[in-house]
Amino acid sequence: xxxxxxxxxxxxxxxxxxxxxxxxxxxxxxxxxxxxxxxxxxxxxxxxxxxxxxxxxxxxxxxxxxxxxxxxxxxxxxxxxxxxxxxxxxxxxx
Amino acid sequence: xxxxxxxxxxxxxxxxxxxxxxxxxxxxxxxxxxxxxxxxxxxxxxxxxxxxxxxxxxxxxxxxxxxxxxxxxxxxxxxxxxxxxxxxxxxxxxxxxxxxxxxxxxxxxxxxxxxxxxxxxxxxxxxxxxxxxxxxxxxxxxxxxxxxxxxxxxxxxxxxxxxxxxxxxxxxxxxxxxxxxxxxxxxxxxxxxxxxxxxxxxxxxxxxxxxxxxxxxxxxxxxxxxxxxxxxxxxxxxxxxxxxxxxxxxxxxxxxxxx
Numbered sequence: 001x002x003x004x005x006x007x008x009x010x011x012x013x014x015x016x017x018x019x020x021x022x023x024x025x026x027x028x029x030x031x032x033x034x035x036x037x038x039x040x041x042x043x044x045x046x047x048x049x050x051x052x053x054x055x056x057x058x059x060x061x062x063x064x065x066x067x068x069x070x071x072x073x074x075x076x077x078x079x080x081x082x083x084x085x086x087x088x089x090x091x092x093x094x
Numbered sequence: 095x096x097x098x099x100x101x102x103x104x105x106x107x108x109x110x111x112x113x114x115x116x117x118x119x120x121x122x123x124x125x126x127x128x129x130x131x132x133x134x135x136x137x138x139x140x141x142x143x144x145x146x147x148x149x150x151x152x153x154x155x156x157x158x159x160x161x162x163x164x165x166x167x168x169x170x171x172x173x174x175x176x177x178x179x180x181x182x183x184x185x186x187x188x189x190x191x192x193x194x195x196x197x198x199x200x201x202x203x204x205x206x207x208x209x210x211x212x213x214x215x216x217x218x219x220x221x222x223x224x225x226x227x228x229x230x231x232x233x234x235x236x237x238x239x240x241x242x243x244x245x246x247x248x249x250x251x252x253x254x255x256x257x258x259x260x261x262x263x264x265x266x267x268x269x270x271x272x273x274x275x276x277x278x279x280x281x282x283x284x285x286x287x288x289x290x291x292x293x294x295x296x297x298x299x300x301x302x303x304x305x306x307x308x309x310x311x312x313x314x315x316x317x318x319x320x321x322x323x324x325x326x327x328x329x330x331x332x333x334x335x336x337x338x339x340x341x342x343x344x345x346x347x348x349x350x351x352x353x
Binding site: 005026027028029032033036037039040041044 | 135136137140141144237240241244248
């Protein structure tokens, strides 16, 4: 039966977290039930305070085969990391 | 802490009331737990198990307090595992067999609607201990009701096959709903002390809540005819013994076993 239901990706905002994090996926016939199911499947141990669901088919993902062209070039761009600034002592820990 | 309310009501009436609440939760919780591993979808399986666990958790609170009120050293476990059928005070509705998934949900919805109204009323109980348990349980049961209501509407207003099954379940279970609203002398004692609401007083709100959901589900609400009763007094159907055989086997076969 569950194979007839579309797949949903579930995002939960934790007790102390500011952003929703992807926690997994589940099947449900519509968005409302996906939220209910997410509550039952992914927040049983007090994990969350907010739930987002989105149909897996609505997610556009980068292709694994593009990994090289997409991400390798940023490997050698050390100057993009703000590590060349001297932080004044008074600022303390950043 | 609630000495005042205890003097206003007999210990027997209070104990009976607490076992009625606790046994409803225990027997329905057990019934729902029978679905574990058998539900039509993984998500439903977990959701139903959550409901069962909520109910068993509530049982611990109600029966724990019952044992305390009784003052004979019986714990919630003692009461759950070592009483015989005639000592159980749950309504007959919750011991009905699960049937198919639709029937289980219909039973859940009819009970949840009552349970929710009952607990809401108990939040204002003059007995603080009862009000506290009700406060905690109300949140869980509000979700049970949201869920069972949503599902009976989906299935009632679903395919021809699901509609037929839901109507059959409703017709079959309806005659077991009357008992929830019939008060007796013990209830009257609790009402007088402000501990619990009059069972009859919950009926109009229940009718409205259930009626609205059923019409949205395109299901025909049966008329109130003959109603089965007896569970509140310990007179159960033939199913009760089988439930207890399953539920109590371990403690009966290996008394005091722990793990």
